[in-house]
Amino acid sequence: xxxxxxxxxxxxxxxxxxxxxxxxxxxxxxxxxxxxxxxxxxxxxxxxxxxxxxxxxxxxxxxxxxxxxxxxxxxxxxxxxxxxxxxxxxxxxxxxxxxxxxxxxxxxxxxxxxxxxxxxxxxxxxxxxxxxxxxxxxxxxxxxxxxxxxxxxxxxxxxxxxxxxxx
Amino acid sequence: xxxxxxxxxxxxxxxxxxxxxxxxxxxxxxxxxxxxxxxxxxxxxxxxxxxxxxxxxxxxxxxxxxxxxxxxxxxxxxxxxxxxxxxxxxxxxxxxxxxxxxxxxxxxxxxxxxxxxxxxxxxxxxxxxxxxxxxxxxxxxxxxxxxxxxxxxxxxxxxxxxxxxxxxxxxxxxxxxxxxxxxxxxxxxxxxxxxxxxxxxxxxxxxxxxxxxxxxxxxxxxxxxxxxxxxxxxxxxxxxxxxxxxxxxxxxxxxxxxxxxxxxxxxxxxxxxxxxxxxxxxxxxxxxxxxxxxxxxxxxxxxxxxxxxxxxxxxxxxxxxxxxxxxxxxxxxxxxxxxxxxxxxxxxxxxxxxxxxxxxxxxxxxxxxxxxxxxxxxxxxxxxxxxxxxxxxxxxxxxxxxxxxxxxxxxxxxxxxxxxxxxxxxxxxxxxxxxxxxxxxxxxxxxxxxxxxxxxxxxxxxxxxxxxxxxxx
Numbered sequence: 001x002x003x004x005x006x007x008x009x010x011x012x013x014x015x016x017x018x019x020x021x022x023x024x025x026x027x028x029x030x031x032x033x034x035x036x037x038x039x040x041x042x043x044x045x046x047x048x049x050x051x052x053x054x055x056x057x058x059x060x061x062x063x064x065x066x067x068x069x070x071x072x073x074x075x076x077x078x079x080x081x082x083x084x085x086x087x088x089x090x091x092x093x094x095x096x097x098x099x100x101x102x103x104x105x106x107x108x109x110x111x112x113x114x115x116x117x118x119x120x121x122x123x124x125x126x127x128x129x130x131x132x133x134x135x136x137x138x139x140x141x142x143x144x145x146x147x148x149x150x151x152x153x154x155x156x157x158x159x160x161x162x163x164x165x166x167x
Numbered sequence: 168x169x170x171x172x173x174x175x176x177x178x179x180x181x182x183x184x185x186x187x188x189x190x191x192x193x194x195x196x197x198x199x200x201x202x203x204x205x206x207x208x209x210x211x212x213x214x215x216x217x218x219x220x221x222x223x224x225x226x227x228x229x230x231x232x233x234x235x236x237x238x239x240x241x242x243x244x245x246x247x248x249x250x251x252x253x254x255x256x257x258x259x260x261x262x263x264x265x266x267x268x269x270x271x272x273x274x275x276x277x278x279x280x281x282x283x284x285x286x287x288x289x290x291x292x293x294x295x296x297x298x299x300x301x302x303x304x305x306x307x308x309x310x311x312x313x314x315x316x317x318x319x320x321x322x323x324x325x326x327x328x329x330x331x332x333x334x335x336x337x338x339x340x341x342x343x344x345x346x347x348x349x350x351x352x353x354x355x356x357x358x359x360x361x362x363x364x365x366x367x368x369x370x371x372x373x374x375x376x377x378x379x380x381x382x383x384x385x386x387x388x389x390x391x392x393x394x395x396x397x398x399x400x401x402x403x404x405x406x407x408x409x410x411x412x413x414x415x416x417x418x419x420x421x422x423x424x425x426x427x428x429x430x431x432x433x434x435x436x437x438x439x440x441x442x443x444x445x446x447x448x449x450x451x452x453x454x455x456x457x458x459x460x461x462x463x464x465x466x467x468x469x470x471x472x473x474x475x476x477x478x479x480x481x482x483x484x485x486x487x488x489x490x491x492x493x494x495x496x497x498x499x500x501x502x503x504x505x506x507x508x509x510x511x512x513x514x515x516x517x518x519x520x521x522x523x524x525x526x527x528x529x530x531x532x533x534x535x536x537x538x539x540x541x542x543x544x545x546x547x548x549x550x551x552x553x554x555x556x557x558x559x560x561x562x563x564x565x566x567x568x569x570x571x572x573x574x575x576x577x578x579x580x581x582x583x584x585x586x587x588x589x590x591x592x593x594x595x596x597x598x599x600x601x602x603x604x605x606x607x608x609x610x611x612x613x614x615x616x617x618x619x620x621x622x623x624x625x626x627x628x629x630x631x632x633x634x635x636x637x638x639x640x
Binding site for chain 2: 020
């Protein structure tokens with residue numbers, strides 16, 4: 001575990017330093033210091049020549065895989081929303097349990113990784129000074145968040161109904 | 168202070184008397200090693216050390232400076248044992264006087280006479296020599312001049328050298344030691360302590376960095392509270408918070424650079440690498456890369472003493488030196504993080520900002536060098552891989568500081584590539600050596616197995632790398 005954390009954070013910090021060098025390269029290019037920018041970029045090249053360089057084909061494949069998985073998840077959640085709106089507490093409980101039963105380990109790991117990646121992205125975006133994070137979000141992510149909001153509202157409504165029934 | 172002045176010289180006389188008696192016993196082949204006496208003498212040396220600390224304690228109401236008080240104390244200690252042993256130099260400033268007195272203790276050979284530390288080592292009094300090194304460390308801490316401190320540390324290391332020029336006549340020193348047999352090889356505890364002391368006196372990993380000059384003497388007896396607080400910080404060797412002090416900087420090393428050219432820790436790590444096997448993954452890399460051989464001119468005898476110890480305690484001593492190295496790296500990184508978080512945000516002028524950047528870059532070069540030197544050997548340093556994990560952790564913190572200093576150049580990126588700057592050298596070092604070494608070390612770690620499972624998840628690493636790659640695009 002000690003190795004695990006140390007190794008991951010080391011790679012992450014190295015990537016951050018690469019990103020900082022790229023930023024400086026861009027700034028040098030803007031200031032028409034092409035020679036200096038090329039020199040700095042050559043240093044970055046040697047950073048990437050290690051065995052831990054990022055393989056673009058793998059990334060594209062992973063992206064495609066992730067988008068397919070997300071589409072699947074959105075469809076199941078839409079169905080669930082409809083069911084909840086039709087019936088109240090019993091139905092809700094019944095439909096909530098399959099979520100955990102059907103949830104495979106691989107899917108959990110993927111969501112965890114996805115969240116971790118998002119965390120890193122947010123950190124880096126904060127440092128790079130980019131604003132309006134919501135603009136960068138994809139349509140799919142927006143739709144997921146909207147569904148969650150809708151689901152939450154309906155859940156609260158269901159609880160209200162329960163209270164009135166008890167009375 | 169008065170009691171310290173009375174008690175200290177008596178304690179020193181006890182110590183010297185014990186050492187001289189053990190020398191005579193050794194010559195007359197009467198071996199009666201009394202351990203209780205030895206431990207009592209160690210206590211006496213520690214009490215003497217406390218007296219030194221008490222004498223040097225900062226007191227603004229005293230007429231004499233700290234270094235003048237400590238040198239007076241040390242001289243009275245020597246005079247009490249032998250009145251004609253040390254000639255007081257006149258017309259020199261307080262700092263030079265203190266340097267001269269401490270040198271009397273630690274210099275291996277002075278005007279044909281052996282130094283006190285050398286004599287104790289020759290007698291094989293390991294525990295006593297260790298305690299004495301600690302006392303010297305306390306005394307030398309009151310030296311204002313950083314070069315003097317470095318030189319004292321080097322003299323301590325030189326005491327372990329056994330060879331001498333046969334043409335020079337050797338007279339016995341303070342203890343009248345006349346031993347033909349050299350017992351330095353038995354002084355393992357003292358060797359570790361000597362390395363620790365010299366690293367401390369050399370200023371850790373200052374290396375080629377520039378430090379603000381010490382000007383505490385100018386603020387003595389000042390009524391201004393801000394100057395007094397500044398003086399208080401100086402007296403405790405804290406870094407200066409006043410940026411005006413950073414304008415007058417001195418290059419670290421000085422005369423010590425003529426001996427080593429690097430900081431003591433860097434030389435120790437290079438020397439240590441002679442005695443540890445290189446990891447399999449690093450063999451090819453080390454063959455292809457030109458590794459600087461720092462120990463061509465100067466061998467560190469104390470490392471040799473530890474490595475050639477007959478009782479098979481090499482791994483223990485290597486662990487001790489490795490932990491010293493990591494402690495020093497930790498201190499340096501902490502200092503850099505302190506500068507980034509507490510000082511850099513308050514620096515307004517461009518000149519001060521540049522000085523700070525140069526200081527940080529110099530420190531990073533020294534850390535980079537030590538980590539690069541240690542990385543091929545960490546695999547074989549211990550069986551539990553704790554040292555490897557620590558090395559990875561420090562490399563991570565190193566990259567954090569490196570990123571911060573890079574980001575500090577945003578808006579003035581042209582300064583980054585200035586020839587007079589340390590930054591091009593640092594970037595070169597990282598791209599050519601450091602990066603490759605730690606990529607290899609990660610592979611080494613990946614191959615380590617724990618309970619039949621791989622510890623390092625390649626998928627996780629690529630996953631994190633992926634995140635940052637999207638930013639680039």
